[in-house]
Amino acid sequence: MNARVESHVYGGPGTAIHADLDQFGTVxxxxxxxxxxxxxxxxxxxxxxxxxxxxxxxxxxxxxxxxxxxxxxxxxAHTDGTGxxxxxxxxxxxxxxxxxxxxxxxxxxxxxxxxxxxxxxxxxxxxxYSLYSEADETARGLFGELLQLGTTVAPKFGFLGLLGAAAGSVIIGSIKEQSFNPVYAVTGTSSLHEGMLSALGSAIVNGANPITRLWRAGTGLVESDEVNQAAGMIAHVSTLTRNILVGNKVTVAQIHPKKGIGETTSIEDTLNNVHDMRLNGVDYGSIAIQKYRREDGTTAWMVTIPGTDGNFDSPFSWFTNVELMSADERQRKAADSARMVDEAMRQVGIQPGDPVAMVGHSQGGIVAAVMASDFTDKYNIQHIVTAGSPIANHPIKGDITVTSIEVNDELVSALDGAPNPSSPNWLTVRGTSQPMGSGTGTEVEGSGDHKSLSHDMNYMKATYQNAKGNGGTALAGHERHFRQVINGELQETTYWRGRIGRK
The missing domain is CATH 1.10.287 (Helix Hairpins)
Incomplete structure (x- = not known):
């Protein structure tokens, strides 16, 4: 029996979808x-x-x-006068x-x-429905900030509480499954992730000084980028270490995999394609770029970016995530994966005025957010789709449409320490993992009968399918905008591989 998810939709043109209130969206x-x-x-x-x-x-x-x-x-008429x-x-x-x-x-x-x-x-x-959505998100954000405040003031109690909640979740979940499953340490503490990560970021930025810690605890109620500031501090060390060990030169070359991805006509297609990049064995450190000829004769582009692959010479290494999460624009732009995508887009011939849509899973979604924040002087990025990506604090330009897919207990999308902004241009589809054995929600393909980490793309796809099945004008509006950006005939799909070295 596979796992299941139910979805909420926040932001967009004013509609939110909830498991208990989906009738409103449908009506x-x-x-x-x-x-x-x-x-x-x-x-x-x-x-x-x-x-x-x-x-x-x-x-x-x-x-x-x-x-x-x-x-x-x-x-x-009778002319003889008779009749x-x-x-x-x-x-x-x-x-x-x-x-x-x-x-x-x-x-x-x-x-x-x-x-x-x-x-x-x-x-x-x-x-x-919009009022419900905003109230739900406001309550969630306030809980996270209050949790950060308490943990910042009394860090020992906060982190001991987290460990206790994690241990209790593992025990209860393992008893239900009748086998030990440490995954519940992550999934069972999902409501604490953002607040605790914000507190950790604040501790890194402010150190042990009680005065600065208390000051940060107060300002943390109105700010949400503690994690990003901490990432910037860590990146100074991690980047230097990586450059010494591997090098800093990014080389990008076109490759020709045996099997690639299909045509992109919808947001759902993009999620399938970014998953297929992995399933079809496209070489690590690679992205796909599709060229579309629109009806008016202009050219549009679709950029598909998989997530962290863990290879040391790949632009999408574990190190790179820290740079991409930095609050410093220069560090974000200097991240290996951002430079690799930029170079591939340059080589394929994307012009400054060409409409561009992007999709990315995990680190790939953070790269898309960095491109939509820091590379808009070079590219006309109009729509990005992210899956399991912590991008809440990225300064994405206001006229760019953002469709984010997250799962409540996956942890990775909570690494930004804050909920995503809710606006007409920024819509978040958040899946809620159902208890194992539940018959409600959309089935997660290949998840099995034991609780697993929900950062997998199968969870992301099921989350989006559930929201789409519920209907709603907000999601339909983002789908419509995405189709308008591409809106043409596929001309070609090219694949680009990046490697990091000294020369």
Whole structure:
């Protein structure tokens, strides 16, 4: 029996989806669909009105239309004076155009009024759902900040509490599964991840000095980038170490794998493709770039970036994550994976005005966020999709659309120590892992009957499928925007491999 997830949607154009409230999203979608249908009906009535006017204009000499009561011969009259003349004639009947035209106008007005009512009701449901979404996210963020505050003031108690919660989760989870499973140490403490990581970041930045620690505890209630500041401090050491051991030169070359990825037409396709890069054995340290010819003759690009591969000479090593998470723009841009993606995009010929969409899993998503934050002077990045990526504090440009997929107990996406911003351009689909054996939610392919780490792409895909199945205008709006960016015929898919060395 595989694991299952249920999804919440936060941000976007105002709609949130929750397992208990998904009816609202569905009804809002149905009302919008009904409004579109009624609008088309109203347009048909207006068209009928115009067509009737044309027909009437074609019969200007008709006595009936001129207001005269007359008869018209329907056959030959008897010329010999015999027979019944009335039997050879019939009263000419004509359509009451004025009545019909007035009726068409009235039905068109009624259709327009009904359309407006349906749209208003849909908007009100959307607004109500948006308020729920914002309250849910505000409560989550406040809990994290308060947990950070308490742990910063009394770090021993905070981290002892975390260890106790982790141990208890392992014991309870293992008893339920009837076998020891240490994964519950991570998944069972998911509600504590962001707050504890923020506290850890604050401790690294401020050290043991009690005055600065207390000051940071107070400012931490309004700031959320403690982890990123700490990452910047660590990166000074980790980058130097890596450069000494491996080197700092990035070389990028095109490769030709036996099996690659398919065409990208939707956000769901992007998740499948970034997963297929791994499943199909495309060489480590590699990305895919797809070229699309749009209907207007312009060129659009899709960049697919897998996550950390753990190889020492790869741009996507474990070291690189720290640089990408830095609060310092220079450190982020200097990260090996960011430089590798930039060079591949340059070599493939992406021009400054070409629309670009990007997708990445884990470190790949952080790279996409860095490109959308720090490389917008070189590329016209319009939409990024991230899966399991801690990017809440990256300064992504406000006009770029961001679709983030996360799972509540995966830990990695919580490494930023804060929930993602919630805005019309930034939508987060957050999956909630269901208890093992649950029959609710979307099944996670290949997860098995024991609790496993939910950072895997199968969890990300199931999370998005569950949200998509629930409906909702916010998700539909992001799908529509993504299609508009690509919106063309696939010309080619190229693959680019990066390596780190001394020369």
């Amino acid at each position: 809002a979608t149905l009302l919008n669909d009904a409004a579109d249908h009624v609008a088309r009906t109203g347009a048909n009535w207006k068209t009928a009105n115009l067509e009737l006017g044309i027909i009437r204009a074609k019969a200007p000499l008709c006595p009936k239309l001129l207001g005269k009561i007359a008869t018209a011969s329907m056959g030959m 019944d003349a009335e039997a050879d004639t019939a009263v000419h009947m004509s359509l009451n155009y004025q009545l019909v035209l007035r009726h068409a106008d009235e039905r068109a007005e009624e259709a327009e009024m009904l359309m407006r009512k349906a749209q208003t009701m849909a908007d009100q449901l959307t607004d109500a």
